[in-house]
Amino acid sequence: MDGILFLIFAVVAVLCGINVVVQTHPISSAISLIGVMGSLAVLYLLLGAEFLAVAQVIVYAGAVMVLFVFVIMLLNAGAEARKGRSFMVQLLGVPLLVALLGLLAYFVQRLFPQTVLVQFGKFTGGGAREVGRALFTTYLLPFEVTSVLILIAILGAIVLARKELE
Amino acid sequence: MNAVPLSWYLTLSAVLFALGVAGFLFRRNIITVFMSIELMLNAVNLSFIAFSYQLKQVSGHILAFFVMVVAAAEAAVGLAIILTVFKNRATLNIDDINSMKN
Amino acid sequence: MEFIVISLIKAAVVLAVLLTTLAYLQWVERKVIAHIQVRPGPYRVGPHGLLQPLADVIKLITKEDLMPPHASKLLFVAAPFISVTTALISISVIPFGPAITVAGHRTWMQLTDLSMGVLFVLAVSSMGVYGIALAGWASNNKYALLGGLRSSAQMISYELPQSLAIASPLLLSNTLSLRELVESQSATGSVLSWNILHGPFPQIFSFVIFLISAFAETNRIPFDLPEAENELVAGFHTEYSSMKFASFFMAEYANMITVSAMAVLLFLGGWVAPWPAAYGSGLVPTLLFAAAGVIALSHGLRPARRRDRYSLPVFGIVFLAIAVLFLLPVVQGWLLPLFWFLAKTGALLFTFIWVRGTLPRFRYDQLMGFAWKFLFPIAVVNLLVTGLLVAWFS
Numbered sequence: 115m116d117g118i119l120f121l122i123f124a125v126v127a128v129l130c131g132i133n134v135v136v137q138t139h140p141i142s143s144a145i146s147l148i149g150v151m152g153s154l155a156v157l158y159l160l161l162g163a164e165f166l167a168v169a170q171v172i173v174y175a176g177a178v179m180v181l182f183v184f185v186i187m188l189l190n191a192g193a194e195a196r197k198g199r200s201f202m203v204q205l206l207g208v209p210l211l212v213a214l215l216g217l218l219a220y221f222v223q224r225l226f227p228q229t230v231l232v233q234f235g236k237f238t239g240g241g242a243r244e245v246g247r248a249l250f251t252t253y254l255l256p257f258e259v260t261s262v263l264i265l266i267a268i269l270g271a272i273v274l275a276r277k278e279l280e
Numbered sequence: 281m282n283a284v285p286l287s288w289y290l291t292l293s294a295v296l297f298a299l300g301v302a303g304f305l306f307r308r309n310i311i312t313v314f315m316s317i318e319l320m321l322n323a324v325n326l327s328f329i330a331f332s333y334q335l336k337q338v339s340g341h342i343l344a345f346f347v348m349v350v351a352a353a354e355a356a357v358g359l360a361i362i363l364t365v366f367k368n369r370a371t372l373n374i375d376d377i378n379s380m381k382n
Numbered sequence: 383m384e385f386i387v388i389s390l391i392k393a394a395v396v397l398a399v400l401l402t403t404l405a406y407l408q409w410v411e412r413k414v415i416a417h418i419q420v421r422p423g424p425y426r427v428g429p430h431g432l433l434q435p436l437a438d439v440i441k442l443i444t445k446e447d448l449m450p451p452h453a454s455k456l457l458f459v460a461a462p463f464i465s466v467t468t469a470l471i472s473i474s475v476i477p478f479g480p481a482i483t484v485a486g487h488r489t490w491m492q493l494t495d496l497s498m499g500v501l502f503v504l505a506v507s508s509m510g511v512y513g514i515a516l517a518g519w520a521s522n523n524k525y526a527l528l529g530g531l532r533s534s535a536q537m538i539s540y541e542l543p544q545s546l547a548i549a550s551p552l553l554l555s556n557t558l559s560l561r562e563l564v565e566s567q568s569a570t571g572s573v574l575s576w577n578i579l580h581g582p583f584p585q586i587f588s589f590v591i592f593l594i595s596a597f598a599e600t601n602r603i604p605f606d607l608p609e610a611e612n613e614l615v616a617g618f619h620t621e622y623s624s625m626k627f628a629s630f631f632m633a634e635y636a637n638m639i640t641v642s643a644m645a646v647l648l649f650l651g652g653w654v655a656p657w658p659a660a661y662g663s664g665l666v667p668t669l670l671f672a673a674a675g676v677i678a679l680s681h682g683l684r685p686a687r688r689r690d691r692y693s694l695p696v697f698g699i700v701f702l703a704i705a706v707l708f709l710l711p712v713v714q715g716w717l718l719p720l721f722w723f724l725a726k727t728g729a730l731l732f733t734f735i736w737v738r739g740t741l742p743r744f745r746y747d748q749l750m751g752f753a754w755k756f757l758f759p760i761a762v763v764n765l766l767v768t769g770l771l772v773a774w775f776s
Contacts, residue, residue: 176508
């Protein structure tokens with residue numbers, strides 16, 4: 115069951131990832147990126163990271179990507195113009211992409227021959243309780259620093275995006 | 281098919297990262313370049329969480345959480361910069377925004 | 383295997399009850415708003431307009447299904463689909479009552495109990511924003527685009543005070559699972575252990591903030607500027623007709639039910655009765671239904687309108703039968719908690735409808751300023767005070 119779920123959502127993630135890069139209109143790329151983030155959330159669940167999976171959907175797919183979609187809609191970004199491509203490029207594009215990704219996969223497998231098997235439920239340390247405990251004890255300083263970082267980002271975004279008072 | 285080796289998750293992470301790099305280098309629309317950066321960050325998150333499973337620790341989750349937070353802050357500021365660039369140059373093609381002088 | 387069969391049966395029951403409730407919630411809304419405005423409301427289609435939802439469904443199904451020219455077909459069809467799917471998925475983690483035993487199998491009145499139930503509901507409702515944003519974009523219409531952008535900006539702005547208002551009672555209950563939330567509020571079995579009145583800091587402010595954010599999240603009056611008919615030509619659903627339009631409204635009512643159920647679970651004690659059963663709270667549903675039956679029968683004997691001569695006595699007899707049903711000890715174990723949960727959710731839904739009939743709507747800049755400059759600081763201060771007091775007293 116785990117294997118089937120991994121295969122389905124890994125294939126969905128890779129296809130949506132290819133779609134992000136290949137589509138001409140930014141809104142199709144944005145929706146494919148939401149698909150990637152959703153499939154990655156399921157993969158996080160399989161790896162026992164339940165809090166991260168839900169945080170991925172709430173923060174990344176539900177807030178950051180909404181920001182992207184807003185900006186695309188506000189700027190009314192049209193599709194990119196495709197300049198002329200030679201016939202050789204069109205013929206060799208897809209097979210070369212598949213060959214490159216296959217080569218990459220082969221080299222990564224060579225690098226990590228003996229790794230553990232992933233089974234759903236083996237790792238129970240990813241719940242809110244454990245993540246919260248680690249976040250507020252061992253990693254307290256980075257936590258406070260990131261809150262200052264977010265404050266700076268809010269100030270920067272507001273200053274950049276407001277109308278000039280002339 | 282019950283259990284999957286962890287190296288498959290790392291392979292998926294490498295493939296998504298490579299796709300993100302390809303989008304970053306080859307696309308001309310500035311928003312698509314930005315989305316490829318987000319794809320790269322997601323791939324790195326997957327690899328953090330995979331190693332956290334192997335070492336049975338929660339530190340990988342915490343690091344992935346911080347990556348998410350920093351990516352959100354970066355997306356906010358980056359999109360505000362894109363809005364300002366669009367207001368000044370009226371184009372989203374990075375080939376046309378290649379000089380400081382108008 | 384047994385788990386799969388029981389889950390499928392539960393899913394079918396919840397779906398059937400939910401879809402019927404959605405249709406009849408619209409009937410209740412029209413009747414209540416009508417009575418607020420001193421008129422009878424839907425009255426002629428069936429006794430007291432009870433078949434009006436059926437007539438509306440037939441009308442909506444048989445309407446012409448338009449698609450605007452140059453609209454993105456895939457996104458145009460997908461947007462109401464996303465809205466309805468996310469609205470219905472969030473019902474799947476809501477517990478309606480304690481454990482029941484049916485034909486020897488013991489199961490909870492909940493489709494699934496996730497250890498992160500509260501966060502799951504938050505995640506699914508943040509995905510619901512896409513339905514509205516993409517609907518505005520895909521319609522290829524300036525008014526729809528502006529309405530969709532305004533509506534989604536409103537929804538994500540009010541997600542912040544809502545999440546902070548949810549975090550405060552979680553500090554008191556110390557769990558993210560919805561079933562354990564209710565169990566943590568059943569300590570004394572009375573209203574004094576509900577999160578709204580219990581603990582070092584009673585959660586009255588978070589309850590009010592949550593309700594106000596819930597009004598904004600579900601695009602209800604007084605926050606429905608982006609979709610009102612006389613503003614922006616009906617906003618994001620301008621170009622939608624027939625079943626797609628009906629999908630958006632089903633999604634809105636399903637979202638209303640979800641946020642009311644969440645408010646009941648987080649603040650009002652779920653299925654815990656206001657005072658313990660030992661002091662007679664088990665007789666309340668019987669008395670309520672018996673009173674309703676007696677009133678209906680007495681009005682039926684001297685009807686104000688001729689149509690009521692037959693319908694009101696029938697309703698009276700049905701209510702008296704339900705009152706007798708609550709006295710049977712064999713069903714009291716699960717029927718009483720279910721009654722309390724549904725009564726509290728129903729009271730909150732009535733508040734939604736009551737506010738719709740009473741208040742005017744906010745202007746858009748007032749609406750956004752209210753979220754960012756007023757609700758958000760108050761929610762932060764509330765969370766801070768709750769956290770300090772919980773840490774002090776534990």
